[in-house]
Amino acid sequence: SNSPEKAGYIITANLLNYKNGKIYPVNPKISEVLGLKVYPSILDIPEDVDLAVVTVAAQNVPEILGECARKNVKFAIVVAQGFSDAGKEGEALQKKIDEIVMQTGLRVIGPNSMGIINASNSLITTFVPIPNLKVGDIALIAQTGVFCGAGLIWLLSFNFFGLSKSIDLGNKCDVDDAELLEYFLEDPDTRFIFIHMEGVKDGRRFFDVARKVSRKKPIIVLKGGRTDEGARVVASHTGSLAGLENVYNAAFKQAGILRVNNLEELLNLIQALKFSPLPKGDNVAILTFSGAFAALLTDLCVENGLKLAKLSDETLSKIRNLSPPYVNISNPVDIWPAVMVKGAENVYPVVIDALLNDPNVDSIIVFQGFSRFFPEFWGLNPRIILKHLDRVVEKPLILSTIGEPLTVDELNEVTKLFNEKGVLFYQSIDAPIKVLNQLRQYKIYLDRVERKEV
Known part of the structure; x- marks a missing residue:
């Protein structure tokens, strides 16, 4: 889009900072944006495409993802809301995405995702400007955009909080927390992992992986839906099932996961884990x-x-x-x-x-x-x-x-x-x-x- 207030425009502007690849805007209605040639369809792009950021309305997403699959795109980020977070019609749309993933091997982050940030190479696919991006050793896995937008901007205002990567998983139709934990375990840029969680897709796999990761790198979780009322909000927000708190607390303890209840507690704990020795006793x-x-x-x-x-x-x-x-x-x-x-x-x-x-x-x-x-x-x-x-x-x-x-x-x-x-x-x-x-x-x-x- 050529409208500065639209998600597609802001994402394109953010991507201009990325130096390790080419950017191909796609929109059948315009021919140029921010000095870049715009293609009518992803199928019209003459070169291979590794990542597609899909900002179209929810009802058009399955068609676009189908084109991405035909183009042999490896990964796609779906920004739109209106899937499992929006009743039966939205759930039907998300099932179509699931089918595309299963049939083609296209990997999808989202839907309802703010996108990703790789601070080391300035790859920013979010639709929020990040004016003070500071490279650091903290990875952020979120299930809502605010932690990759306004929340991240606030965290980055403190000198000891620097980012390695951030990923907003949104509704988690495909890529989930466990897979990202496995990635961050091997990521040399990451020493600490913060997860904003509203629910997990596969609880057993998540906690098995977390137990392995927490031995090497601390995992901090801020979980929404602690109360019955909060759990209902979670269900309407991302379509996740928040689950019973006593079950989560027991699993967190067994897996060595550290739990916080707000961003201030996160900052306090990050400072401690980065700079303080661990106490030998009580x-x-x-x-x-x-x-x-x-x-x-x-x-x-x-x-x-x-x-x-x-x-x-x-x-x-x-x-x-x-x-x-x-x-x-x-x-x-x-x-x-x-x-x-x-x-x-x-x-x-x-x-x-x-x-x-x-x-x-x-x-x-x-x-x-x-x-x-x-x-x-x-x-x-x-x-x-x-x-x-x-x-x-x-x-x-x-x-x-x-x-x-x-x-x-x-x-x-x-x-x-x-x-x-x-x-x-x-x-x-x-x-x-x-x-x-x-x-x-x-x-x-x-x-x-x-x-x-x-």
Whole structure:
């Protein structure tokens, strides 16, 4: 199409960035688009075609796919909605696609698919402009377009999220999650795999493949349809059966799959998997500026299956030497009285170093208040900790703040500095606990794999 608001035009514009092949627009009504010759039919293209992106209305898709098969096209992406997501008439149309796939060997992604992105060679078949595409090591498998469009744009705004490939499977009439997992297992560009899932076609095959992949590369799943109401929305959206949540949860655990409930949790977990060591045990040390938050963080630890570490005598002695005599030193460590007497510069380095060296401590959470208007003597500034951290940590160390929020640019700058030391940074009270629980569960799974128990 020559209309800038139409999917075909935007897809063609995105494809102009692809340098490893030729682009052949097809439309019987026009002769040129964006400086490219337009062919009346795919059968009129004089050269071989590897991939067809089909943007016609649903009722015309079977005919176009039939032409693709006659042209010996290997793969097709079907963008249109109106198939198994749209009642009996749509289901009949999708069955026609199934028949073409079975009879010809043409492989189909979709229908109802946003398309694919290969960041390494700038192949973008989506109908959403991606202005800040950043090459990275995270693969994205989605069952809806928003994760390959607006959702992806948001994720890419954070410096540690870079894309290897993304695929919107849509209604999954042919290519499905299990097949893509097998591909990403061998893909050298991919270290982490994120799946947005509404349902699976072949549950047994998916979980068998996932179990094999998760031993080498972490798999994170965000599943829609957790509630009965959500499952009904899923059925009307992509025609998938969301299934029973307890069955999915048990299968995810057995396959070593990490589950998140929103994109913020995904970002938090991605940061942790990329930069933090895995915890060797459940024992957590909490360093906080507030007794009230010490109690809240303790509750969250217990609720998430973690334990408060019993600090060694050496660690307790070092903290007592910095604190007023009236302070009862234990875990969680309320560092505020010591800071008021000695100053942050003289307290944080000693306490954090003691906790990092304590054999009873498997993970550390440092929770602070933060505002640019706080006196520097208080040390409630992420950079104070970074200033005195002279090594890459060998156990999870998470700094979390409450108070004045950072802008995305500021957050990227601070997070990058911490990540270089293996330290995680969040602006949340519960994110550190949830992340530690997931890192611990993944470590337990990998240990079981090593012992050949799974």
